[in-house]
Amino acid sequence: AQTVTQSQPEMSVQEAETVTLSCTYDTSESDYYLFWYKQPPSRQMILVIRQEAYKQQNATENRFSVNFQKAAKSFSLKISDSQLGDAAMYFCGQGGSEKLVFGKGTKLTVNP
C-alpha cells in the first residue's frame, strides 16, 4: 500500500526566510513520482514541484526545491526567500500514474 506522512501539521516562517516541510512515504512501486501541491485559502490545488523517483537529481522550481532521499523514503520541500503568497496548505504525495496518494498536509504561515 502507498502511504504518505507529513509530520508537521503547522509551520511558520518569517518573510524572506527559508523553511523546510517534511514528508516521508512508503510504496511498493518501483517506478513512481513524488510531488508537492499547494492549496491556498481559495482552495484550488496547484502543483508546486514534481520529482521522478528514478532521478537522483533533486528537482527545483525557482524558490522551491526538494531534498529527495530515496533510500530513506524522504521527500522534503524547501522554500527559500518566503513570501506572503506562500501561505497555504502544502500536501506531499506520490503516485505511479494519475492516481495520487496525499499526506494530511502542512499549514504554512508566513509572518511579515
Added chain:
Amino acid sequence: SAVISQKPSRDICQRGTSLTIQCQVDSQVTMMFWYRQQPGQSLTLIATANQGSEATYESGFVIDKFPISRPNLTFSTLTVSNMSPEDSSIYLCSVGSGRPGELFFGEGSRLTVL
C-alpha cells in the same frame, strides 16, 4: 493547463437529501478524478471517471452512495446520495495534465450537511 469549473462552490444540505456536483473542463480529457477532502484531512480519491464507461471506485466508496456520470469528454457529475453529517467535505474534481503525477484541480465544492 486546464481550467476546471465546479458547481456549486458551496452548499448547505439537509440530512437524507442528495446533491449533484458538476465539473466542466475547458478541454477534452480521457479521465476525470473525484476527490474528497474531509475537514482537517488529506485528499482521498473517490473514483475515476472515464467517458463511455462506468466509473472505477476506490476502496470504501460505492456507486450507490456516489454515483458518477461522464456523458462526454469535458463534463462529469458526482452525486452525494442520502447525505449525513459525515459527508460534510470539500469535493474536488481533477484531470491529468499528461505528465504522471500532475493534476489540475477545480476549486472544489464545499458541502455542509446538517
